Amino acid sequence: MTAHPATNDLSSAPSGPAPSMPVVAASRYGTAEVLELTERPVPTPEAGEVLVEVAASSLNALDWHFVTGTPWFLRLTAGLRRPKRTILGADVAGTVAAVGDGVTRFRVGDRVFGECEGGGCATHLTTPADHLVTLPDEVSFEAAGATPVAGLTAIQGLRTHAELQPGERVLINGAAGGVGTFAVQIAKALGATVTAVCSSGNVDMVRELGADEVVDYTTDDFVAGGPRFDVLLDNVGSRTPAENLSVLVPGGRYVAVSGPKENRLLGPIGYVLRMAIATWRSDASFHQFVASPDVDDLTTLAEMLADGRIVPAIDRVVGLDGVKDGLAEIGTGHARAKIVVRPR
Numbered sequence: 001m002t003a004h005p006a007t008n009d010l011s012s013a014p015s016g017p018a019p020s021m022p023v024v025a026a027s028r029y030g031t032a033e034v035l036e037l038t039e040r041p042v043p044t045p046e047a048g049e050v051l052v053e054v055a056a057s058s059l060n061a062l063d064w065h066f067v068t069g070t071p072w073f074l075r076l077t078a079g080l081r082r083p084k085r086t087i088l089g090a091d092v093a094g095t096v097a098a099v100g101d102g103v104t105r106f107r108v109g110d111r112v113f114g115e116c117e118g119g120g121c122a123t124h125l126t127t128p129a130d131h132l133v134t135l136p137d138e139v140s141f142e143a144a145g146a147t148p149v150a151g152l153t154a155i156q157g158l159r160t161h162a163e164l165q166p167g168e169r170v171l172i173n174g175a176a177g178g179v180g181t182f183a184v185q186i187a188k189a190l191g192a193t194v195t196a197v198c199s200s201g202n203v204d205m206v207r208e209l210g211a212d213e214v215v216d217y218t219t220d221d222f223v224a225g226g227p228r229f230d231v232l233l234d235n236v237g238s239r240t241p242a243e244n245l246s247v248l249v250p251g252g253r254y255v256a257v258s259g260p261k262e263n264r265l266l267g268p269i270g271y272v273l274r275m276a277i278a279t280w281r282s283d284a285s286f287h288q289f290v291a292s293p294d295v296d297d298l299t300t301l302a303e304m305l306a307d308g309r310i311v312p313a314i315d316r317v318v319g320l321d322g323v324k325d326g327l328a329e330i331g332t333g334h335a336r337a338k339i340v341v342r343p344r
């Protein structure tokens, strides 16, 4: 493996111990309390990888799952006794500091953003080059760092799986979180009419993001209006399968981004199966997926960020010392929009 020279020479240090960097990491499963602000060696890119100097990352519900090791079936791949993926942060925006063998799409100094398998809550990370795209100059690192996981989930749910068409009506359940705040804007950009569901304190924010109608689930019931939506993008799984199907018109599409978390062993799997069976018996279609760092979708998100069709809703920007509180908030299930992390 050869790492080509970095702007700051971190990856080409000739000898001695690798330079270290601050990170937020979890070496065992638990709540946000297990997170530590500690030091780790700066990684070196393998063939096909890029070393990124991180300007911004953000927190996702995904980080909560990896730190808590819940639902437990996740541990089959994430590490049975302790997490394999220890450094938080699946989003990255920053500058290429070095490239591994075979990487031709990027050069040192390029602005990039994308999804990584952890590592964003650090000053440097390595990630496969094909998880990154070029970041347009007009997009800030903070906006880009807020986008990858939540934006990819929203665009893949609406465009790839629901195949949302201009003029269609979409219901977004869980509109105030990371995925939901992108989904409202992307659905509008695709030409849909958007009804968004959130709690009272988030109604104004979601309306400002472009929702045509907002349902405050603490006082109103989105099920009460009967069949009127072509697509239900569900980030929560707060209703029964029959209730969800009752709001879809014939030929409607139900897209499960998530489901209820009460079952610590299997998480939303039981709910998703019940929803799939109910949909199979109806004239609606069922779509469940795990978002992936698709380069075409990341490129579309970059274009939408650049021309202002999406403007990430950022609740706050924190340093590495604010990650523990941010993750605890995500663990409540009521985080608001995005919490961006700037590691320096």
Ligand SMILES: NC(=O)c1ccc[n+]([C@@H]2O[C@H](COP(=O)([O-])OP(=O)(O)OC[C@H]3O[C@@H](n4cnc5c(N)ncnc54)[C@H](OP(=O)(O)O)[C@@H]3O)[C@@H](O)[C@H]2O)c1
Pocket (backbone or CB within 6 Å): 060, 061, 062, 149, 150, 153, 173, 174, 175, 176, 177, 178, 179, 180, 197, 198, 199, 200, 202, 217, 235, 236, 238, 256, 257, 258, 259, 289, 290, 291, 330, 333, 334, 335, 336, 337
């Ligand atoms: N399939 C995939 O590939 C994929 C990818 C990313 C995320 N996910 C999953 O999708 C879910 C959402 O992710 P996220 O990043 O958006 O999470 P998040 O940022 O933590 O947001 C969760 C949101 O859910 C809302 N909420 C809670 N109870 C609700 C209810 N009864 N009705 C309506 N809204 C409710 C909260 O808003 P209020 O405070 O207003 O209640 C909160 O803003 C998570 O479970 C995550 O694990 C799946």
